[in-house]
Structure formats: C-alpha cells, structure tokens
Amino acid sequence: MQTTRSEDPRRNAMPRNETLLLHHRADRRQIGIAAFYWFLLFGMYFEHRMRNVLCVALAFAFAFLNSVVIHNHMHKGIFKSRRLNRFFRIVLSFGSLYPASANIASHNIVHHHFDDDGQPDWAAPGISSFRTPLLNLLHFPNVAGPNTFRGVTRWASTTRQADFRGQYLAEQAFAFGLTGLLLPCDFWPALFFVVLPQLWGARGILRINLIQHDGCDTSSEWNHSRNFVGRGFNWLMCNNGFHTIHHNRAALHWSVLADVHARECVGRVDARLDETSMIGYLLRVFLRGEREAVKAGSEVADRVERREAAELLAKME
C-alpha cells in the first residue's frame, strides 16, 4: 500500500525544523551552497562558455561560502547520519583545498579559547603587523595558514579522537588527489578555474579572523568580536556575521544566531562592534585606514572560570 507524505509515520514523528536526513531544515541552504560551488568549478573546467567574469566572480564568492559551510558543519554536523557527515566533510575539503577536520583543532579548540590558557591563537590578528591595514589583510593568510597547519599537525599527534587521523587523511587525499587529477588533465584551466577559487576560499576564511577580531578586546566577555548584522549578508553567510554570540555559545545552530544576538548581545556589545555592512567596514578600515580599537578591560579570569564551570556542568549532565 502506498503512503502519502503526510501519512509517513517517520515524517510525522519529526520536529518541524528537521528533515529525514538533516537536523535542521535550514541546512539545505548549506548543501545548496556546496553543490552550486561544485557546479561552478567543474562547469568552468569543462565548459569553455562558463569561463567568464560572472562565473569566476561567483566561484570566488562561493569558495568563501564553502569555507563558511565547513566552519558551520564542523561545529555541528548537518546530517543525522555520522557517515554522511564524514562524507560531507570530504566533499567540502575539496572546495577549499584543506581538510575540513583541521577546524576541530584550529577553530573549535584553539580559536574559540583565544589565548585564555596562555597559548596563542594561531590566527590572532597580531600575527601580521604592517602599519597599513590593507597589507595586513592581504598578508594575514601567508602567516595564519602555515601556523594553522603546523598547529593542527601537532594537535593531531596528541589527539585522543581515535578516528581523527584517518578522517583527516581521507579529506587530504580527496582534496589534493582530485585537484591533482584535474591539473595534469588540463593544467591552466585547472589552475585558474579550480585551484585559484579553492585558495581564495581557504585564505578568505583565515582573513575573516582578522576582520572579526582586529581591534577587539579578546579578553572581554562581550567585546571580543565584531559583528556584521546586515540581513542580506547574513542570509548568504548563514548568519556568520553574528560572531559574538557564536563565540559565547558555539553549540547554537547558525540559523538561530540572529535572534539570540538580538536578545543577548545588543546592549552588552559595544555598539561600535556591530557593523551593518562588511563591505562598508572593509572600505573604511582597510582602504581608508580608519582603524579603531575597542578595549573593555580584562575579564579573562571571569571567562575562564565560567568556561570551566560550564564544562564541569556538562560533564555532570
């Protein structure tokens, strides 16, 4: 007997924001981003008519969004199936030419703790120290990239996550293997229409560390990050503009960040750290050089204590 969608008991038992495969319906946007990005890369590689300014510009934009998806997926796997989550990591790794699992150490552990435990963030804004802000923006990935890979390699040698190294290796093999396969087949198109966007995406997600934390007080509870609160921007960026609340409550799904930011951050975060437009901010700070530091006094001890208490509570639960 055939059942209709509404009669399917599995679907009826699901909360409204879930789907059969996804924890959150909103994550279809992230899958769409990754799929469209692959379409652009392979389209430009195989189809000469797609090698135009529009497709290249879109590929660069979606390369960055692919890294944003990596970021979100590594915080909270989008699929209910563990295998699908791991497979999706591999797919995403190709898009940015770095293993997605590197984010566990570099972002989830090290970056989210800033330097509270005395160990420096591998992508702290100060690692590039030109007087001209634009040079720092351009040069930042040249330092943050190697720092991150060195750190992740070190972390990987001590991790107790039994399956980390296997997954990390699989992601590297696929990302570098597929890219390495495309290069000898048709070198220049592969370099220009695949590798360049990949590198732009990988370097872009490193640069965002500078954009979101430069001039902020990383020892502060609320003023450690810069937020970009434009609605259109956040729709495209899967709410990655709301960075303060993401740092403070990393387990929240990205789809609720706008609401929680409005509820918890507005009024607590220095108003100068809520920027409407990232493009406006980039032009103002990195082209016109109007950099401003926001310092709010040291609250490190409080935050460390709060974090330890939260970890203890989580263990007890």
Next chain:
Amino acid sequence: MLSLPWMGLFALAAFWVNVLLIALAAWKSVQALCLRARELQRPGESLVEAKVERGEGEDGVFARRTTEQVGRALTLKGPSRILFVDAKDGHEVFGGTVRVNGASKDVPVKPEAAYWTAASRGVRTATDFEAAWTEASTSRGVRTASVDVLRPGEDVWLLLDAAGSATLVATMDPRAEITRGVRTLGLLVLLTFLGAGIVTALMLVPPVFGPTSTRDRVLALTFFLAIQPIAVEMQDRARLPNERLIGGLWTRP
C-alpha cells in the same frame, strides 16, 4: 569569455602580491633587528662580557626565564612521548655582582631589563615522567614550566647604560644573535625573489600559458605552496632569543 592569458596575468599578479608581502614582512623584521643592533651601540652604553659571581635573586640567581608549558601525550605509534607547547612566558632579572676584566663589579638592573637565553638551557620543573604521563594523557594535559636560571660561575653578556645599570642580560653574544637573524631573513628575501623570478620566467616562456613541461608545472606549484611555510619557519628562526619558542619532546626514559 576569459582567455587563459588574462587569467594567467591575474594569477601572476596575485602570486607577486603575496611574494612581495612575504619579502616585505621579512624586511620589516630585518629593520627591527637592525634597530636592536643600533641600541647595543648607543653612545654611553657598553656591551661587556663577564662572569657571574653572585646574583641578587634567591639562591644567588642573577636572572631567570620561566616559560609555562602544556604537555600532551603523543598518541602515535612508538615510544611514550610527551609533546610540549609554550604558554605564558616571562623573565626576571635580579642583577648582582660580576667579574669583568679581573675586577668585581656590582650590576644593578633596570626594571625593563631583558634576558636573552638559549631555549636549550631550560630545565623542566616536572621530573617524574610517569606522573607527568598520567596527566598528559588527559584532555587538559600536564602543566609544567621550563625554567632557565643564570647562576654564579656562568658567562654573561651585559648591556650597561651610562649609569652602569644593565638593560640587557644575555647568555650569548647578542650581536651574534642579531647578525644570525639578519642573515636568515636576508636569505629568505633572496630565496623569495629568486624562486618567484624563476617561476615567472617559466610561465612566460612562449607560448605564454600554453603547454608547459611537467617539470616546470611541478616546480611552480611547489614553490607557491612551499614559500609560505618556509617564510614562517625562517621568521621564527630569526626571532630574538627571548621571543623564541621552547616546546620540546620528553621520551619515557
């Protein structure tokens, strides 16, 4: 449609922007080292080589560098090892008495006096491997410190101001350290431009962005991917001794 030569020029431009930035960052570090070298030769200041006779610190210590470290057990195959990374780093310079040219001399220190010492001199405060291993096998890791102490009987280089107070205490010749750093960074600048020049020449051999040999492609890609970690590594090696990371690996005895 975007032709390959246009995309090639775009890629080469992006490549050169990064090459120039890497070289510029190295040059900036050279300038900082040269500034430090000039500080060693300021009128009224003198760099002297001496031997510590007595320190004002506890147990006659002349200076001390303490680097907090976090150690984690390696989960790789092989012998049990703990890998250390540096956390907070600090130093205290107490001053005391030194022997210079056969005569004893009391040396007070400026509050901002720096202590330059070789990373290899540090001694870890944790001494029991088994106890450290147990802690290092947890997610928090083992907390320890690497402590370097300058004691009586050891050689020291002192930068003294006009009043005879030390502004720098070093266990090695500071000028040699600066020279070594400048040479390393100079080599980096040279390597960067040389490599980038060769890659550019290879890519522009007619037909421009046409068929190239596998050797040229591998060379160009390897240089592009390798120059960034090489630059970071060489910048780290050129750091002044008090900024250099200690790290370390402790193997089960």
